Amino acid sequence: MARPAVIAHRGYAGVAPENTIAAVERAVAHDETSMLEIDLRPAADGTPVVVHDERLDGTREGRPLTDATGLVRETPLEDLRETRVLGTEATVPTLAELLAAVPETVGVNVELKSPGRSDLRVGEPLPPADRDRRREAxxxxxxRVVADCEAFGGELLFSSFCEGAIAALREVADYAAAPLLWDDLEAGLEIARRYDCEAIHPPRNAIVGTELTGTAYAGRSGEPSIDVLEAAHAEGRAVNVWTATNWLQFDALAAAGVDGIVADYPWLGGDLRSQ
Incomplete structure (x- = not known):
């Protein structure tokens, strides 16, 4: 059985400052890296920047996410470019700057986090009356994101927890898309069908047949209500799972037959154990 594609979570956030060019450069140096996963939000002027959290003053394992404060969407681009990430010299990059550091042999999974507003509809299918409004939002x-991606010659896959983001992408570009699934697995599959998405991205404890279903993760717990892997594969969609933090999780997901695994560390696919 083929091993799943290894997708570097924020550029392997377990070993490098997440969502930075420094992380990208380290991640693409590993032969097993098939794709990078990055997060996008707009700066105050609308420029797409690569950062996960809504605020700059979040934390990771007790360490400040950056040396700045405030909402990303209210921060001038010039200030973001000088903002240091996780106590390192790495700064918050623009999407264009980060893509310029990625070789065309490595794909990029672009997660659309927010269009610059707080009233997001996360993880739910939109009723017909709301779809046009959320797409236009x-x-x-x-x-802006699609324009910055035009110069990149490698594979691109867009994902989001928000149906409005996928709807907008389908209207303006012909890139592959995937809804990010959360607690409502049926809703994620419904969105995938509505926009004929090439993939779905469920959390690691949503894969039936693994011991991971018995663990709480990302706000969901309990036995999955449906077999999303079987359903997606029956419809011809790839299944990329987030996020493996150790090789035991990676092996369980690989044995289940998923297509890709978003991972915090390199080598989880087997190289570490062969050294």
Whole structure:
């Protein structure tokens, strides 16, 4: 059986300052890295920047995420470019700057986090009356993102927890797309069908047949209500799972037959154990 593609979570956030060019450079040096996963939000002027959290003053394992404070969407681009990440010299990059550091042999999974507003509809399918409005709310930011991606010659896969983001992408570009699934697995599959998405991205404890279903993760717990892996594969969609933090999780997901695994560390696919 083929091993799943290894997708470097924020550029292997377990070994490098997440979502930075420094992380990208380290991640692409590993032969097993098939794709990078990055997070996008707009700076105050709308420029797509690579950062996960809504605020700059979050933490990771007790360490400040950056040396700045405030909302990313309210921070001038010039200030973001000088913001240091996790106590290192690495700074918050623009999408264009980060893509310029990625070789075309490595793909990029672009997660659309927010269009620059707080009233997001996360993890739920939109009723018909709301779809046009939410698509238009995302459209200006998605336009900027797609424009910055045009110079990149490698594989691109867009994902989001928000249906409006996927709807906007489908309207402006022909890139592969995947809804990020959370607690409502049926809702994620419904969104994938509505926009004929090439993939779905469920959390690691949503894969039936693994011991991981018995563990709480990302706000969900309990036995999955449906077999999302079987359903997605029956419909011809790839299944990329987030996020493996150790090789035991990676092996369990690989044995279940998933197509890709978002990982915090390199070598989880087997190289570490062969050294």
């Amino acid at each position: 995302w459209r200006p930011f998605v336009d």
